Amino acid sequence: MKNIFLFFTLFIFSLNISFAYNPTEIEQKTLSRLKILFEKQAEKKWELWIKRQINLFEFTKTKLTDDRKIYLVSYILNDLNIISNDLKKKNEEKLQKQLLELEAKKAEEIKQIQDYNTKARAFFDLYWWDITTSLSVNENCIKYFDFIDEIAKKNDFPTELIIATWWKEYNCTLWNPANWWWPFQITSQYYKPGDISLEEFWEGVQKYIDFTKGKWDYFNNNTYHNYKTRFWSENITITYDSYTIRDLKLTAILYNWVSKDTTLDWNTFANSNLNNSVTTNSDWIVTRFLKILNWRINR
Numbered sequence: 001m002k003n004i005f006l007f008f009t010l011f012i013f014s015l016n017i018s019f020a021y022n023p024t025e026i027e028q029k030t031l032s033r034l035k036i037l038f039e040k041q042a043e044k045k046w047e048l049w050i051k052r053q054i055n056l057f058e059f060t061k062t063k064l065t066d067d068r069k070i071y072l073v074s075y076i077l078n079d080l081n082i083i084s085n086d087l088k089k090k091n092e093e094k095l096q097k098q099l100l101e102l103e104a105k106k107a108e109e110i111k112q113i114q115d116y117n118t119k120a121r122a123f124f125d126l127y128w129w130d131i132t133t134s135l136s137v138n139e140n141c142i143k144y145f146d147f148i149d150e151i152a153k154k155n156d157f158p159t160e161l162i163i164a165t166w167w168k169e170y171n172c173t174l175w176n177p178a179n180w181w182w183p184f185q186i187t188s189q190y191y192k193p194g195d196i197s198l199e200e201f202w203e204g205v206q207k208y209i210d211f212t213k214g215k216w217d218y219f220n221n222n223t224y225h226n227y228k229t230r231f232w233s234e235n236i237t238i239t240y241d242s243y244t245i246r247d248l249k250l251t252a253i254l255y256n257w258v259s260k261d262t263t264l265d266w267n268t269f270a271n272s273n274l275n276n277s278v279t280t281n282s283d284w285i286v287t288r289f290l291k292i293l294n295w296r297i298n299r
Helices: 002-012 025-062 067-111 116-127 139-143 145-155 159-170 198-221 245-256 285-298
Strands: none
Touching: 025 067, 067 116, 116 285, 139 145, 139 159, 139 285, 145 159, 145 198, 159 198, 159 245, 159 285, 198 245, 245 285
16 A cells, blocks of 8 residues: 555655646546455455555545646546445455345244244244334234134145234224225225124135235246346245245245335335335235234244
8 A cells, every 4th residue: 555655645746746637547547446456455454454545545635736736536436436345345245245145044944944933933033023013923913823823734834924914904803994005905805894703704814824825826837027037036835834935935926016116125025124125014925924923823
């Protein structure tokens, strides 16, 4: 770095011009050379080093008065900030990749666990830390847990996913709402508003499960939209006691709609209050899933 700064000092103070400045061809080439030198040093010495260089040149700029020197220092500062931002992005991407690899490894280990409670606890422990809201569960949602669990087992479908959706869509109310879209708010099916029995609710839960499995099949096999090219290549594979956070997020996304800018980690339907990057007034599916899972483990 001493050689770079010496080179820069000789370069910038070699002339003394005090009017509005346009760089010469030689100066442009020299600035390009300096940027390359800084990029190489930044790759070796990382973010703290590049921040020090920015501070050094910012201080130097405050001492200058003529247009040429101010221009040249400003140009270099701009390059340094670009290098800094690129380096930060690379570091974040590298860290994210490492975290995803670690998470995938842990998720694969969880899949191999046979005991349901042990598996559920391991899954919950892996993902609950960043939830921004209380872990409490609406009492109405657990009132009929065993009833819903029986349906879930018959369909090899997660009980928590049924309840999480019911909770989000109609606050676990045993009633067909006034909009005719029943407790799971599927707009293609119509039910007369009013009180419903557990037997009628069973029918509704079964139709919700069939509807959701249809969404999975569409994701896995439809080549017209081919969502798999956007959301990793694997099929959605969810059973009563085996699921991944990615597949749960995709289920939440597919249950509503997929727009051209939908992403796995920023979509509201999947991630609301799951972490502080996506916060809203109401939890969405995955957050509620984890809360119900926690209740089940500890009941």
